[in-house]
Amino acid sequence: MNYFKYYKSIILICLCSLVMANVQAQNEWxxxxxxxxxxxxxxxxxxxxxxxxxxxxxxxxxxxxxxxxxxxxxxxxxxxxxxxxxxxxxxxxxxxxxxxxxxxxxxxxxxxxxxxxxxxxxxxxxSFNENYKQPIPDLGGVEIPKYDLKLAFDENVDKLVVKVFSKEIPQPEVEVSAFVKGTFGKLLLGKIQTNELGIAYLDVDPKLPGDAEGKLHIMVKATKGYALAKLNQKMKIVQPTIRKSAIEGRHIWSTDKMAPIWLKVSFFITIFGVWAVLFFIVFGFRNIKKAGREDDVMIE
Amino acid sequence: MSKANKNDKSRRKFLQNLGLAGVSAVGGTALLLQSCSDSKDSASGKKVKVLTQDNQLVEVDVANLKPSDKIKDLDYLQDRGREGIPGKKFVMVVDLAKCKNARKCMSACQNAHQLKPEMHHINVLEMNDPVRKTSYYMPKTCQHCDNPPCVSVCPVDATFKRQDGIVLIDNERCIGCRFCVAACPYSARTFNWTEPKDAKEFAEVTYDMELNVPQKKGTVTKCAFSADRLREGKLPYCVSACPNGVYYFGDSNEDLVTNGTTKKTVRLSELLEENAAYTLMPELGTKPSVYYLPPRQNKG
Known part of the structure; x- marks a missing residue:
């Protein structure tokens, strides 16, 4: 009986603490x-x-x-x-x-x-709130700079050269990230800060396959604080690759429409040849039979 | 007398009909004009960006958007499906170390392709490793072989390989002989033994072989690498549905593949080499376009 009482009180305490926890959880965060x-x-x-x-x-x-x-x-x-x-x-x-x-x-x-x-x-x-306008802090009169990006490729060291300017003044310590655009995503080439001359160097693998002209679609983004600049550019960086069709010059179909000419020609030559031999033999037999009859007639 | 009466009646009837036709024509035109002016006036103010056929981005009001007639044209869809996407060679990489049998790929695929629960274009199999006495999960789809045995046995040119490497099937041509089902060493194909799921709902839909919908009873169906999604530059249904980052998908001509979950793009050649990738049954010489990264014991 006593035990039962204990149990009851334990359960009560547990329940109370649960409720408390819930109230706690619903408090203002x-x-x-x-x-x-x-x-x-x-x-x-x-x-x-x-x-x-x-x-x-x-x-x-x-x-x-x-x-x-x-x-x-x-x-x-x-x-x-x-x-x-x-x-x-x-x-x-x-x-x-x-x-x-x-x-x-x-x-x-x-x-x-x-x-x-x-x-x-x-x-x-x-992005789900149409009325949202991002608040920008009071920068104390400091203007957000507008960046100009210039891209080049240094063939000697296989590096992409990104120059960041603002009003023709090189910008140091700007975070530059560069990507190669693919069909479904973009390959990160690197993330680096510009040096004191406003230049960032990024490694590019020269073995990366480009398009038919050897061009890669490069995407560059430069940020520093609220300043942001982006540039998309196709650049001749790598060797051109010839994109072959997976079926070009191949005949993997069993329908005659798709069969190569040499196969059709050799097939028909074989068929005609076999028939020609058969006819030759049959005619030969006929001629022999005919000759036999003529001999009989002559004997008579 | 009776003849004259009859003529009279028919003339009256004719005039009546003419009157009715005239009224309905006028009414119909008015309605048509009304609907025209309506569609122009009721601009919803919501604009979307669309890509035109000559690759230009234009902003159009949602109200003015109409489904293109071309998409409903069977001939256009058939030609497009046979042609493929030039310059691409699609590949998939399946990282077995990450698969936890969530089966989201399967349901996404079945929803997209109008498949019953027992029919699979992609199926996650439990594989037992008798040496280590462990098991792992292996998603298995059509391997989109470069030497597809299924294609060479098709007597009616219904299944074929495209220039972008995708092996498709054309329901309109398929006679249901199931030679391809027998020829495929990967058991990638299934047969519509019964009426497909929601057959009534899809009755009016024009057949698109890239999506392989609507399915047809008595024809073979198979994975299409979601060719309809690839055309839009999107990842396949299964790839984007995976919550565990199992699938990489991309273009081997670019040597880039993108993970469907993390959207991270990596080099295909590096991914395959670093992880000791393999293909299924390489001894058959089918040259699959689906690569597997082996399961690892100490990871995932």
Whole structure:
């Protein structure tokens, strides 16, 4: 009897603590003002949205579903739809902080994503909000520079040379990333900062197959703070490759329409030859028989 | 008398019919004009970017978009399907170390190609390794061989290899002899023994051999490397559905393959060499376009 009482109280305590935990979980998820005011060091663009989409689909969809579809996993507390007002009315800094540190069932992604990757995810989430305008911090009168990019290829060392200018002044310490565009994605050539002359050198494998003219589709992106420049250019870098059709000059079909002429000719020659020999023999026999009859007539 | 009466009646009837026809013609034209003006006025304000046939990007209002008639034209689709995409040679790389039997590839494929649950263009098999006494999962699809045995046995030229390396089947030509099913050493082909899934829904759809939909009872069906998606520059259904990063897909002429999950692009030759890639049954000389990276014991 006594034991039973104990059990009862234990169960009661457990239940109470569960309720408490739930209440705790439904409390406001507070972030400090400093964290809330944290702004993205990059301007959100299509590329960031695309990268963010990939990260989101790999790490967030399982609980939050597709943004805007409200198809999140039913949990207590509900994970919520990042396309909804519940998320979109928050500041970028708050979202950044919450993704980074997590709470309760929401894991912390601090060790999973680098800061720029987290900003990519926020860029993706914000792409579902048409009214969103990215806040830019007060730069104290400093103008965001406009970069001009110039590409060249140094054949002697097989390096892509990227020169970054702003109003014809070389820009040092600009983050330059270069890619080769493929059919379904882009191959990263490298990520490097420009030197004091505003030049970045990136390795290109000369064995990379180009198109019929030996050109590669190079995509270059230069960023520093809020300044961003992109350039797409086809450059003659590698040896031209001849792209052969997988079926050219081949006859892997069994239909006569597709058969090569030599096969048709030799086939018909063989068939006619066999028939010719047969007829020759038959005629020969006939002639022998005929000759035999003539002999009989002559004897008579 | 009676004859005259009859004539009278028929004349009256004729005039009546003429009147009706006239009214309906006027009404029909009015309706048609109305619908024309409607379609011009009701611009939704939502614009999309579309690529025209001469490769120019134009922005069009959503309301003005109409499905192209060409896509409904069987002859056009048949020619397009036979022709293939010039300059490409598609390859797939399957990383067995990453496959966890999520089977998302299978369901994505079956949804796209109107397949019943027991029919597979791609199938994830459990393979037992008798030496290590372990098992691993192996997604198996059509190998899109460079020397396809199925193609050379087809008596009606229904299955064929295209210039981009894809082996397709044309339902319109297939007579259901199943020689190809017998010839394929990889068991990649299946037969529509019964009416396909949702046959009624697809009854009016024009047959597109690149998608192989609508399926037809009494014909053979097989993996098409999602040729319809490749035409749009997208990765195949199975590749983009995989949550575990098993599939790489790309163009071997470019020597680049892109992972369907992480969207990371790597060099094909390096990927194959560094991971000791192999093909299935190389001793048959079929030269598959699907490569496998062996499963690893200490990873995944």
């Amino acid at each position: 507070e972030v400090t003002t400093e964290q809330d005011k944290n702004l993205s060091p990059f301007m959100f663009d299509d590329e960031m949205v695309l990268e963010g989409k990939i990260s989101y689909e790999n790490s967030c969809t399982s609980c939050h579903g597709m943004p805007g579809q409200a198809d999140y996993t039913p949990m207590a507390p509900p994970p919520g739809d990042p396309g909804s007002n519940q998320f979109q009315l928050q500041n970028d800094g708050a979202l950044f902080h919450k993704i980074k540190l997590g709470r309760g069932a929401m894991p912390k992604f601090e060790d999973v994503f680098a800061d720029d990757e987290t900003w990519n995810i926020i860029a993706y989430i914000r």
